[in-house]
Amino acid sequence: MTTALRVLDPAIWDDWYGKLLLAFGGVPEAPEEIALWRELTECERSIGMWDGEDLVGTAGLFSFRMTVPGGASVAAAGVTMVSVQPTHRRRGVLRSMMRRQLDDIRAAGEPLAVLTASEPDIYGRFGYGIATQNAYAEIDTDRVRLSVPDGTDAVTLREVAPADGAAACEAVYARLVPTRPGMLERLPGWERLPVLDPPGEREGASPLRCVLAESDGEVTGYARFAVKADWDLAGPKGMVLLRDLDALDPASCAALWRFLFEIDLTSVIRTEGRPVDDPWQHLVSDIRRCQVRLKDRLHVRLVEVGAALEARAYTAPLDVVLEVTDPFCPWNEGRWRLTGDAKGASCARTSDAPDLRLGVRELGAAYLGGVSLDALAGAGRVREAREGALEAASAAFLSTRAPWLPHGF
Template identity: 65%
Template sequence: MTIELRGLAPDQWGLMHDRLERAFGGPGDAPEERDHWHTVTEYDRTLTAWDGPEMVGTAGAFSFRMTLPGGAPLAVPGVTMVSVQPTHRRRGLLTSMMRRQLDEFRDRAEPVAVLTASEPAIYGRFGYGVGTKQLHGTIDTTRVSFARPAGTERIRFRLVSAAAGLTACEAVYARLVPGRPGLLARQPGWETRPVLDPPSGRNGAGPLHCLLAEVDGELRGYARYAVTGEWNYGGADETVRLRDVEALDPVTYAALWDFLASIDLTSKIHFTNRPADDPVQHLVSDIRRCLLGFRDGMHVRLVDVGAALAARAYSAPVDVVLDVEDAFCPWNAGRWRLTGDAKGAVCERTSDAAELSLSVKELGAAYLGGFGLAAMAGAGLVRESRPGALAETSAAFRTDPEPWLPHGF
């Protein structure tokens, strides 16, 4: 098999998207979603694979700016639209595209790459580690109450369409971006992503609503949600399907959840992607009735170990020699001395003896601070050579709040 990898021409976008949908199966995107993906596609970052006249593989990237531990933004490529046609699987095509992508990221001096995975098991062999978690749950609002801190009586709510509230909500989101690792600053074209609401994708729910929470006329938070139309012989049994809820202060955040729990005819709030440390876990009266769980969120790959580790801040002083394994990007392999604290860091090559040994996948998992190196050591994935190095380094890497990616790409 002779496969040619080349960039995407503008007149090939429709073919590329058709091939992507065929690889993933299902009914395909609604026209609104298709238009969004067309708008944000970066042609110079989109790779296609051809077997003669047939397009048989795709892999793209979006140019994002992601918040790092310490609050600094970093330009990162968000890997996307990765597919191989059913006729060409298990032939090394995906490996070839991942190889080309990572080489290009390195040439662009982008030290970190991120993605969301259709199947988490795929990308570990290319050095991606799970770096964030998604909290999901279904809260029984007939049996769970929500705390109402002092000051909630000052909050006034307004319901508007999702489109009408978009600009004001985006301003709130922009203020939150520097405060949590993993958040992505909205790039042009991405501001409409949170409010896409094609009727074909509602699955029995009504249209998306936008709830604005204001204090003295100032917007302090918002929630976007839809309500299902479920009834049974006992009466209404509708569900609030929560898409987003964000606030600039704890009082507003609590008030938003309390409002959502009190919507007439509903008995549940269902959500699929909140931060692992979401405060709602401390607002509810009975956490057992919330049916909480976790799944993987954003996967992280260090393209340049030295530059990546030097770009973030650390929760505690750290001075450690890391011995890094990286078979797929061998320029990362070897020993690195990381020295840093809350003000910044330096990470350089060294000939000093290793104090911790791990693969680049584990470094990616720990990079945003959501997964502890000590826990990975318990699984045999991180090995300590200097007593005390593991505890010191694990504490330095961890962050508060935990990292989170609010939407896929």
């Protein structure tokens, strides 16, 4: 096989994207969805693998900024649109594209790479660790009650067309981005993604709807949802399909959830990916009837170990020597002294004896503070070289708020 990697020519974007869709089963997308991804694609950061005249692999990067523990916004390359044609599996196509991407990300000075995976076992060998999970639920609103905090009744609700409410929703979202690790700043154009609503993909549900929560004349939260009507001999049993719910305060959050619980002719709320520490779980009377389940979401890769570890803060004072293995990006291998606290950190190479031994994949898993180093050590993936180092480092790496990726890319 004679292959060549080339930067994506915008003139062939349709063919490139068509190959991506073919690799994912060949199901066509709605024209408005294709148009949005065409607009968002950074062609200069996207590549194709060619075998002669045949395009056999695709991969792209988005230029994101992501919140890390401590609230800093850090450059993170969003790996996206990765595919290999079935005719060219197990021939090194994916490995070649991953190699090119990580070299390009490093050259661009981005300390982190992030992705969501179609299958969770694909990217670990390239140094990506599963750093966040999303919670999914089906809440039985016939049997589950809500207990709301003081002030909920003072919140007013107003339904608007999703497009009309988009600016207000984005303002709320932007205020929340610095408060939770894993959240992405939305660059121009990305505000269209949450309101994308192709009729052919509704599967019998209503068009997307939007309700704004307001306090003292200010928009303090929003919910975007659809309703899927259903009936049987006993009566209505419709479902509320919740896409997004964000709020700036507990009362606004509770008011929005109460609204969803009380939508006429429905008996279930189905949530899409929510934070694992989402407050609604502490408002409900019976969590067992909410059928909560978890799924991996954001995979994180430290491209530059020193810069990445310096970019975040730590919940407790920390002074630890990490011995890192990284065969795919050998510039990261070796010993690093990490010192830091809630105000910031420094990380530099050292010849001192190691306190912990771990791979870059484990650092990626623990980086956003949602996976503990102690748990990874229990699986044999982090090894303690100095007694007491694991407990101290594990406590310092954790985030007080669970990391969360609100939307895919």
